[in-house]
Amino acid sequence: AQRVTQPEKLLSVFKGAPVELKCNYSYSGSPELFWYVQYSRQRLQLLLRHISRESIKGFTADLNKGETSFHLKKPFAQEEDSAMYYCALSGLKQTGANNLFFGTGTRLTVIP
Amino acid sequence: DGGITQSPKYLFRKEGQNVTLSCEQNLNHDAMYWYRQDPGQGLRLIYYSQIVNDFQKGDIAEGYSVSREKKESFPLTVTSAQKNPTAFYLCASQPQGGTEAFFGQGTRLTVV
Numbered sequence: 001a002q003r004v005t006q007p008e009k010l011l012s013v014f015k016g017a018p019v020e021l022k023c024n025y026s027y028s029g030s031p032e033l034f035w036y037v038q039y040s041r042q043r044l045q046l047l048l049r050h051i052s053r054e055s056i057k058g059f060t061a062d063l064n065k066g067e068t069s070f071h072l073k074k075p076f077a078q079e080e081d082s083a084m085y086y087c088a089l090s091g092l093k094q095t096g097a098n099n100l101f102f103g104t105g106t107r108l109t110v111i112p
Numbered sequence: 113d114g115g116i117t118q119s120p121k122y123l124f125r126k127e128g129q130n131v132t133l134s135c136e137q138n139l140n141h142d143a144m145y146w147y148r149q150d151p152g153q154g155l156r157l158i159y160y161s162q163i164v165n166d167f168q169k170g171d172i173a174e175g176y177s178v179s180r181e182k183k184e185s186f187p188l189t190v191t192s193a194q195k196n197p198t199a200f201y202l203c204a205s206q207p208q209g210g211t212e213a214f215f216g217q218g219t220r221l222t223v224v
Contacts (some may be wrong), residue, residue, distance in 0.1 A: 043218065
């Protein structure tokens, strides 16, 4: 069964410190992994996806198939990074339809 | 202006009443989802639909019902059987193929 686990509900770091938000997944096939972010009073939006291998707002995430992880990292946290972060998994079913599953989320607070 | 729209933004309901939350998208997406967001529990999938006139139960479907008569619309009815309906409800749509999902602004339902 598919599952996304984010072990930390809350994470606080000081401005300028490195930050890592953990995400582990279980899926029998080859899923696509995402990080979504929800800033205060804004809608949930895509931050980055593993297939694009890009850095968005200084964040990166590498898919580690051996460890089934997709941790989100940023070397120097900024106050504007304070938000709720969700790791998500999308996988194709045998029918060809896709599903989208989310972890429980991590609330990141960057302390000035 | 393309996007996904949820209405109303705030909704109050008396105990024992059914209420319907609207979700409309003009992105021509095949898949649509309803999630419930509670503090500390992240996003939990209520129902999803991959195609018109077809939908599937998610993890917490009890006390909810949906319909998908049109590609653009995926209304969610919170019935009186839902024991704890007060929550923030998010609707999302996704094109076929497992790529980025787009979210509405959400509806906050309060039972009084």
